[in-house]
Amino acid sequence: GAVVSQHPSWVICKSGTSVKIECRSLDFQATTMFWYRQFPKQSLMLMATSNEGSKATYEQGVEKDKFLINHASLTLSTLTVTSAHPEDSSFYICSARKAGLSVYFGPGTRLTVL
Amino acid sequence: AQTVTQSQPEMSVQEAETVTLSCTYDTSESDYYLFWYKQPPSRQMILVIRQEAYKQQNATENRFSVNFQKAAKSFSLKISDSQLGDAAMYFCAYRSAGKGGSEKLVFGKGTKLTVNP
Numbered sequence: 001g002a003v004v005s006q007h008p009s010w011v012i013c014k015s016g017t018s019v020k021i022e023c024r025s026l027d028f029q030a031t032t033m034f035w036y037r038q039f040p041k042q043s044l045m046l047m048a049t050s051n052e053g054s055k056a057t058y059e060q061g062v063e064k065d066k067f068l069i070n071h072a073s074l075t076l077s078t079l080t081v082t083s084a085h086p087e088d089s090s091f092y093i094c095s096a097r098k099a100g101l102s103v104y105f106g107p108g109t110r111l112t113v114l
Numbered sequence: 115a116q117t118v119t120q121s122q123p124e125m126s127v128q129e130a131e132t133v134t135l136s137c138t139y140d141t142s143e144s145d146y147y148l149f150w151y152k153q154p155p156s157r158q159m160i161l162v163i164r165q166e167a168y169k170q171q172n173a174t175e176n177r178f179s180v181n182f183q184k185a186a187k188s189f190s191l192k193i194s195d196s197q198l199g200d201a202a203m204y205f206c207a208y209r210s211a212g213k214g215g216s217e218k219l220v221f222g223k224g225t226k227l228t229v230n231p
Contacts, residue, residue, distance in 0.1 A: 043224050044159075049218060093157075103161075105151075107158045
């Protein structure tokens, strides 16, 4: 199977700082990666779709200036939460699409903003 | 827009018994895919089973099988011989398949499955 990693797995930061989360496809090239946010005991909410070499497509209601997404290579996408506030605390999950239908999920990153 | 509904927030089953999780969806598309994902306490999303809408035959993966009713827009998951390791949140998901369709997965709200020893 294919492996997707996320780093860090858990991050705590102070309010007003920026945090970068990395999503890597370890053994395949991913032309498309997806970023989700998941609140406790809730479903996954898609934030944005990122394609390698082009701008990300954000879902309605997601602030593109606050959640910066960069998909610089076929194996790496990053999500930067800028000027983080306590309400940004959440579990962030990425997924990567292998050629064809298969989509593989990363293990998630827990963000806590103090 | 497509929607996915899971009407059972929580379900429980005795070990070795069978349980069925419900999922309905709404779409005007004729070509699409349906999925069941499992999210254990580790929160790693794991694909359980996939169904292509154009296939009439229900998908099966070992102890997991689906009952796909396209006309009724229903896609239930049956877990046979339940094991303690099956305890998790289960999410039903939809994805367009046609050209020009969105690649994104649309998730239901999930069903928390408890397996009692």
